[in-house]
Amino acid sequence: MAHSGIDILFQGQNFHRFLQGFGVTLRVAVITLLIGGVLGIVLGALRTLHNRPLQVILRLYLEIFRIVPTVVLLFVVYYIVPQLFHLDMSGELVAIVTFALWTGAEMSDIVRGALIAVPQHQVESAQALGLNRLQQLRYVLLPQALPVALPGTINLATRIIKTTSLLLMISVMDIVNVGQTLVEANSHQHPAFAFWVYGIMFIMYYILCAPLSWWAKRIEKQRLERSNG
Amino acid sequence: MKKRIFGILTALAAILVFASACGKSSSSSSTSDNDTVAKIKKAGVIKIAVFGDLQPYGWINKSGKRVGYDLELARQIAKDLGVKAKFVQVNANGRVDALKAGKVDMVLANFTVTDDRKQVVDFADPYMKVSVGVISKKSNPVTKIGQLKNKSVIVTKGTTAEQYFTKSQKSVTLQKYDSKTQQFNALKNDRATALADDNSYLYAWVKNNPTYTVGIKTLGPSSYISPAVKKGNKALLTWTNKEIKKLNKNGFFEKDYQQELAPYFGSDIKASDIIITK
Incomplete structure (x- = not known):
């Protein structure tokens, strides 16, 4: 076929709309990571305390958000919550809230693991210096734990970016949703156009995720080099 | 260990009871605010659920504008209400929930x-x-x-075709997809013998895909496509019925058909095959 359809991509507002979809995906992912990251650090720190009821609650939170598929969580917050509580949120806000709670749960596990990995003698030395529990966290534990947690966090970030493709289900115009409307509007006349649309989607997700996973690998390598001399 | 699981289950049960109690109280209060038309006029905007991937009923053209047969009607309704239309793009199986959750005031997404x-x-x-x-x-x-x-037949989840085959043609194996895009791709990739959907979509689709044909034009009873509002929203329902009657009288739908649908259908299909003339 002489006409492959790539020029449709640049007709009218088509490419601009794709970029807007890219912007939505990026915005949701970044805000989610910021809120979920802070939430995860706090919860992760709380999970190292020896308080039974608190552990049960946090464990329950983690397991619920890990076991229930993210798309189900999205539907619950988008469709069920407004009916129960008369709380009306836009699709994007719903996505950020849901993803942040999910990210917080996953992040708390990463942070908890990293905190536990800090050698016990570090804590004992801190206690010997007379630091209280909060000071131990602030000056001894977190500075040593966060570098350990970083590669896992960056991997989580790429997972968040890929999970934003679910936004299509709750009427948010993200990359995938824009792409599908473009395919549907043009593929009748130019069936090959779909190829270009999915190609652009691939490139956009690649641009978002590839640098992150490269960075995660580099950090992990540096850390291993440092700790092993 | 047993004790702990029991504790978790109790906590979950408590959450469910709490949630359902809230549900009851809220549903009784939502029926009391009844003049929804006045509310929409006051807000100056009507939220309408539409399709974004269904040419020629609800889709997005290259200048980024939502167009189609449903969209024309949606804009006319907003115009006659004297408000702006805000479009929310939905999938077929999100239409009921969008209304229930109050995400939209009306569904104009080819809702059978x-x-x-x-x-x-x-x-x-x-x-x-x-x-x-x-x-x-x-x-x-x-x-x-x-x-x-x-044999396998492709359908989209939540459509009339899915319901018809599930109820009346039990010997047919169904392959269910989430969106129109996916179902037509599946057919092109030879995932099944045939694809079932509302004939109005199919008339348009085969015009652009001439290697396929609408072998069975009508199956089961004929059905109607209507605007939908939230259950119990009497004011908006009454208003919409009057509006449809008025638009029918002044030939709006004939014009809408000629402008939005005729270019996409085969030449053997007439306006009276689709629109309702009374």
Whole structure:
């Protein structure tokens, strides 16, 4: 076929709309990571305390958000919550809230693991210096734990970016949703156009995720080099 | 360990009871605010659920504008209400929930009236009629329902076609997809013998995909497409019924058909095959 359809991509507002979809995906992912990251650090720190009821609650939170598929969580917050509580949120806000709670749960596990990995003698030395529990966290534990947690966090970030493709289900115009409307509007006349649309989607997700996973690998390598001399 | 699991289950049960209690109290309060039309006028905007991937009913053209047969009607309704239209793009199986959750005031997304749906939303008077049709390869056309026995048929979740086959054609294996895009891709990739959907979509699709044919044009009873509002939203329902009657009288739908649908349908299809003339 002489006409492959790539020029449709640049007709009218088509490419601009794709970029807007890219912007939505990026915005949701970044805000989610910021809120979920802070939430995860706090919860992760709380999970190292020896308080039974608190552990049960946090464990329950983690397991619920890990076991229930993210798309189900999205539907619950988008469709069920407004009916129960008369709380009306836009699709994007719903996505950020849901993803942040999910990210917080996953992040708390990463942070908890990293905190536990800090050698016990570090804590004992801190206690010997007379630091209280909060000071131990602030000056001894977190500075040593966060570098350990970083590669896992960056991997989580790429997972968040890929999970934003679910936004299509709750009427948010993200990359995938824009792409599908473009395919549907043009593929009748130019069936090959779909190829270009999915190609652009691939490139956009690649641009978002590839640098992150490269960075995660580099950090992990540096850390291993440092700790092993 | 047992004790702990029991504790978790108790906590979950408590959450559920709490949630359902809230649900009851809120549903009784939502029926009391009844003049929804005045509310929409006051807000100056009506939120309408539409499709974004269904040419020529609800889709987005290259200048980024939402257009189509449903969209024309949606804009006319907003214009006659004297408010702006805000469009929310939905998938077929999100239409009921979008109304229930109050995400939209009205659904104009090629919503076919069915008894099951009548239980959960209120339909206004219809503005289009359709029935289930079946497309297949022109080289190997399916013209009788008997040919589909023990074969796979593609449908989209939540559509009339899915319901019809699930209820009335149990010997047919269904392959269910989430969106129109996916279902037509699946057919092109030869995932099944045929695809069933409302015939109105299929008339348009085969015009652009001439290797396929609408072998079965009507299957089961004919059904109607209507605007839908939230269950119990009487004011908006009454207003919409009057609006449809008025638009029918002044030939709006004929014009809408000629402008939005005629260019996409085969030449053997007439306005009266789709619109309702009374």
